[in-house]
Amino acid sequence: MGFFAARQPILDKSKSLFGYELLFRTSLENVFPDVDQEKATSKMIESLQFDLGLDRISDGKLAFINFTEKTLLGGYPELLPKQKVVIEILETAKPTKALYIALHSLHKKGYMLALDDFIHDSRWEPFYKLIDIVKIDYLESTPQEIYETIAAVKKYPNIKLLAEKVETNKEFKEAVELGFDYFQGYFFSYPEVIKSVTLTPGQTSIATLMNKVAEESPDFEEITKLFELDVTLSFKLLRYTQSAMFKRRNPIKTIKQAVLVLGKTELERFVGLLFSAQFSGDKPQELIRLSMQRAKFCELIAPYCSQRNNSSSAFLTGMLSLVDAMLDADLIAVINDLPLSEEIKSALTKKQGWLADCIELCQHFEKGDWQQMEATCERINIPYTNILEEYETAGVWAEEKLDELG
Known part of the structure; x- marks a missing residue:
């Protein structure tokens, strides 16, 4: 058993x-x-x-x-x-x-x-x-x-x-x-009080980076330029690449070098951490953890949805699924203002498409609604036992990243 x-x-x-x-x-x-x-x-x-x-x-x-x-x-x-x-x-x-x-x-x-x-x-x-x-x-x-x-x-x-x-x-x-x-x-x-929100330049930069990194074939030249336009982001990027997990013989000398050292997958995670820090403000830490767990879980189940090449879009969708609570703003208004693909916008604002199914599975798991979760897995043809294991993996990952966020 x-x-x-x-x-x-x-x-x-x-x-x-x-x-x-x-x-x-x-x-x-x-x-x-x-x-x-x-x-x-x-x-x-x-x-x-x-x-x-x-x-x-x-x-x-x-x-x-x-x-x-x-x-x-x-x-x-x-x-x-x-x-x-x-x-x-x-x-x-x-x-x-x-x-x-x-x-x-x-x-x-x-x-x-x-x-x-x-x-x-x-x-x-x-x-x-x-x-x-x-x-x-x-x-x-x-x-x-x-x-x-x-x-x-x-x-x-x-x-x-x-x-x-x-x-x-x-x-x-x-x-x-x-x-x-x-x-x-x-x-x-959920948002405490819905209010009109204007994103700060830093938040807009991170949202743009998230979208660029989520592309199937990211343009690293363009991503490098986006980092170079923001001194704070550049500093955080360089500090992140100093982590012991990135083994290298020579020191990092340029932003482009740092971007290439990380590569698509690690850049995605790094920008996700920046998003959590920039958008969550004084919100409960559990909200940040939950958004990160959703992001990783959506990334992990993308291959089961025959979307192996779109795992970055899934990660981004999971991360953004709680942005209304982070900003105390209307979800549709915030998402429509962000530079996101129509597929991601449709999932978050209209609950349509395979990405919306990923978020639905997250919500069933959070509530412990096993019957609905099993029904959703059956509807979209995903192996149920694998999903349970992937959610546990996503939880461990979120805890580790939250510790790094400090």
């Missing part, structure tokens, strides 16, 4: 990353069909320890992991390191004496505990002193249920509130005002 995991970011009030909820599924099977839940959980833990790697998939942040009542009673959480996980108690669990004893033991051993999709029920009140986080479904819960739950846990200072399924900045601000501490969802990947 092969395991794959998506992860959903959990941010704090300052929109800094606090942790990830890990969303698991088996390869080519829906959830855990015909598999005993305990056995499935055991396999999942084994996969975390030996295959997926807890540190790698959660990037050193807390990993929120769901456990059923049966697996909690079976002591499965203790197979994972207490300093790296938050044990989520699924809403299907019943507040029994046996469960209290199991959770009390985990609490005493230092594990963080969270009630998932929780609505206040007086039967759970004896458990509150053991709980660190209460997760409330902000989308599905009624205002009355949210208010009652907040009021019930307010007298327990050990409990932090986490709002799940926060999908807009308006909802984020409302949740902050209600007293929530953490927020799960992709609200940060």
